[in-house]
Amino acid sequence: MVNSIMTISIRPLSAAERLDWLRLIRCENVGPITFFRLLDRFGTAARALEALPELARSGGRSKPIKLCSRAAAEQELLAAQAIGARLLCACEPEYPALLREVDDAPPCLYVLGDVALLSRPCVAIVGTRNASAGAKQFSRKLAMDLGAHGFAVASGLARGIDTAAHEGSLNTGTIAVMAGGVNVVYPPENARLHAAIAAQGALISELPPHLEPQARHFPRRNRLISGLARAVVVAEASLRSGSLITARLAADQGRDVLAVPGSPLDGRSEGPNQLLRDGAILCRGIDDVLEQVANPRHRPLREPAGGDFTAGPASTPSPAALAAAREKVLSNLSVAPVTVDEIIRQCQLSASIVSFVLLELDLAGRLERLPGHRVSLLPEA
Secondary structure, eight states, rough: OSSOOOOOOOOOOHHHHHHHHHHHSTTTEEEEEEEEHHHHHSSSSSHHHHHHHHHHHHTTTTSOOOOHHHHHHHHHHHHHHHHHEEETTTSSSSHHHHHSSSOOOSSSEEEEGGGGGGGGGEEEEEEOOOOHHHHHHHHHHHHHHHTTTTOOEEEOOTHHHHHHHHHHHHOEEEEESHHHHHHSOSGGGHHHHHHHHHHHHEEESSSTTTOEEEOOHHHHHHHHHHHEEEEEEEOOOOTOHHHHHHHHHHHTTTEOOOOOOOOOOOOGHHHHHHHHHHHOOOSSSSSHHHHHHSSSOOOOOOOOOOSSSOOOOOOOHHHHHHHHHHHHHHOOOOOOOOOHHHHHHTTTHHHHHHHHHHHHHHHTOOOOEEEETTTEEEOOO
16 A cells, blocks of 8 residues: 655754745645655655645646745744744654554644643543533543543533533643634633633644634544544434544544444434444443553554655656656546555556656646545546
């Protein structure tokens, strides 16, 4: 399998390098996977920024790609500094180690509060906003018990189960993952809890300060909740709940999924009951969680590299070889998703060349990257 993300050397970044990282991830058509592909090929974010316009043109883009200016990135960092938030980049030692393993880990992460919490072992607790009193009591107690055993608790600061989980772990270590800027309170009734977490725990987000949460941000927020954790516990959730998205992402990331059973007569228990039917681990309390995290299925998806980003750019195929490769790759792409491995097999090309062509198409805005190392062409406007 072709890994979507490079291995990285763990080291602090200079202020100039951190600014380049922020600029690169804020450029048009650059998502986390594309970011790390660029870094892998060009060695530094600065070199990748220089290469973006030509890569996008080669991928078939007719108008110039929008780059994040130095001034815009500096303004974002000043806004973060004004609210007391810190920017962590994925190669830096304080960045959460488990999250770093995720294919689409955010290259840049804002933290408001206690950065040291991100190095603690973590369990996520998620569930419905419209939670029963019993489920909230269970989640609050489980969070307290996890804290007593040295675990931080991650959740999404939503109403219901999330709020109960944060309240239960506030004094021992709670991490709230935001779907907007770390300083944007959502929902409004959690303003006091938000302030308490900023003072005693940690609020994190991959989005700029002051950005209001939007519907499309929540699924991406959920991958961070599961990515931080050794295991994810789902309390109450309907079959269409975002908590089940978190559970699916957790399974995709190699995390363990635990579910709290409930009455089949209560629609809020349909999600956990379905997860149990599909193979999730029964959660009756702290002992079940501790038993699982003591013997986790999880294995690191990748190991830190011994090298350095500054090793230099990878060699670029010749123009003739690239032209032929583009034709072959495009002939094997459509709006139907296909794995990168299958494209390599069908094209009979090296993984490096296929990766380079896909990178061009991605930056041109013609490619969509999907879970499971799959890609597809975006429909033409």
